[in-house]
Amino acid sequence: MVLAKLDLTRAIRSAACRRSHSKPNPRLGNDVYRLKVAVEPCRDVLAAFRRRGAAVIHTREGHRPDLSDAPRHKVERGDPTMRIGAPGPMGRILVRGEPGHDIIAELYPIKGEPVIDKPGKGAFYQTDLDLMLHNRGIDTLFVCGVTTEVCVNTTVREANDRGYRCIVLSDCCASYFPEFHDMGLKMIKAQGGIFGSVASSRALLAGMELAAVA
Amino acid sequence: MVLAKLDLTRAIRSAACRRSHSKPNPRLGNDVYRLKVAVEPCRDVLAAFRRRGAAVIHTREGHRPDLSDAPRHKVERGDPTMRIGAPGPMGRILVRGEPGHDIIAELYPIKGEPVIDKPGKGAFYQTDLDLMLHNRGIDTLFVCGVTTEVCVNTTVREANDRGYRCIVLSDCCASYFPEFHDMGLKMIKAQGGIFGSVASSRALLAGMELAAVA
Numbered sequence: 001m002v003l004a005k006l007d008l009t010r011a012i013r014s015a016a017c018r019r020s021h022s023k024p025n026p027r028l029g030n031d032v033y034r035l036k037v038a039v040e041p042c043r044d045v046l047a048a049f050r051r052r053g054a055a056v057i058h059t060r061e062g063h064r065p066d067l068s069d070a071p072r073h074k075v076e077r078g079d080p081t082m083r084i085g086a087p088g089p090m091g092r093i094l095v096r097g098e099p100g101h102d103i104i105a106e107l108y109p110i111k112g113e114p115v116i117d118k119p120g121k122g123a124f125y126q127t128d129l130d131l132m133l134h135n136r137g138i139d140t141l142f143v144c145g146v147t148t149e150v151c152v153n154t155t156v157r158e159a160n161d162r163g164y165r166c167i168v169l170s171d172c173c174a175s176y177f178p179e180f181h182d183m184g185l186k187m188i189k190a191q192g193g194i195f196g197s198v199a200s201s202r203a204l205l206a207g208m209e210l211a212a213v214a
Numbered sequence: 215m216v217l218a219k220l221d222l223t224r225a226i227r228s229a230a231c232r233r234s235h236s237k238p239n240p241r242l243g244n245d246v247y248r249l250k251v252a253v254e255p256c257r258d259v260l261a262a263f264r265r266r267g268a269a270v271i272h273t274r275e276g277h278r279p280d281l282s283d284a285p286r287h288k289v290e291r292g293d294p295t296m297r298i299g300a301p302g303p304m305g306r307i308l309v310r311g312e313p314g315h316d317i318i319a320e321l322y323p324i325k326g327e328p329v330i331d332k333p334g335k336g337a338f339y340q341t342d343l344d345l346m347l348h349n350r351g352i353d354t355l356f357v358c359g360v361t362t363e364v365c366v367n368t369t370v371r372e373a374n375d376r377g378y379r380c381i382v383l384s385d386c387c388a389s390y391f392p393e394f395h396d397m398g399l400k401m402i403k404a405q406g407g408i409f410g411s412v413a414s415s416r417a418l419l420a421g422m423e424l425a426a427v428a
Binding site: 072073077078079119121125126139150153157158161162163164176180183187191192193 | 285286287288291292293333334335336339340353363364367368371372374375376377378379390391393394397398400401404405406407408409
């Protein structure tokens, strides 16, 4: 099993900070502060996985500085001042190597934990995630990250088609939109678990503790 | 541009017929009759694309009879009597070549229209869809099919990561669950169109008529 942690980059902190003195991020159209609720549960799960010596993989969406890997239709969307590659308060938006693209301090990778830079919402598209999981014989993914309905849902759908079993940790995911968070989780577990399962981090941590005692 | 039509197979008819004398499909957990609302709008759009000589691609989810392409975690889900490969009223469930796996008569492919048999929810995974679109120089997909939150959403997410522009035709899609249909469409067009656009078939058909006159 592996803990796959998606897109918890410093940009969410930046946006949260800006909230106090500016309107919500117009490109994203909403209140980015909501994403921060996932950080603490995610930190607890990350610590538990590390104590157990279980694999952890970090991912983050972003493009090469020349945007040669960014599809035109993706770049041209939304407010021009907030597009991919445009200057933001933490460097160019969604560009690799910029301060906002780095993973937040609380959830920073430690030595030996791979970081996957992905050009899409799905963590499998144009990355070596599938190869890494295959090489390690991993078939079960615990998924954390933001946002629930975008990168988490897209990655879980990709994983499911590829034959992985996914357990999405509900409180370790978040969205700008509460209804998308709720529905994103419901869509995963509907119809007998059409894409995977959903559990709280508390349930997982309790299970891990029990397994350690037994 | 291309009309991509997903998973409108005879199984939806079968399930709809069974509804009158049995309980809703337990594997799918809901009322499959709801899917039929997409058929008529889909037929009108299909006819318009054909009159214009525009490309149409049909897809359907299903597995080889020996299930060697069906992931274990996918097969083992849900009620054992309604699993992939189990006998159903229109042949083995989600198995290629079975009566229920064929496309419904109203939307049947005509000569020259490719049919893609896909092993997953996403029409790009392990298929030649990307290659076909690339070879034809197509960058815009009009998407119809069922269900809105499963195969339609997964395929649109894949298409978006691959740089395609997607317009999902709202009334040409359907779900067992009205709230998933609505939210599935909202998730696509949120944040300035994070995965694509949503339009009604009426708007598209009106636009096509205008273009033909102009």
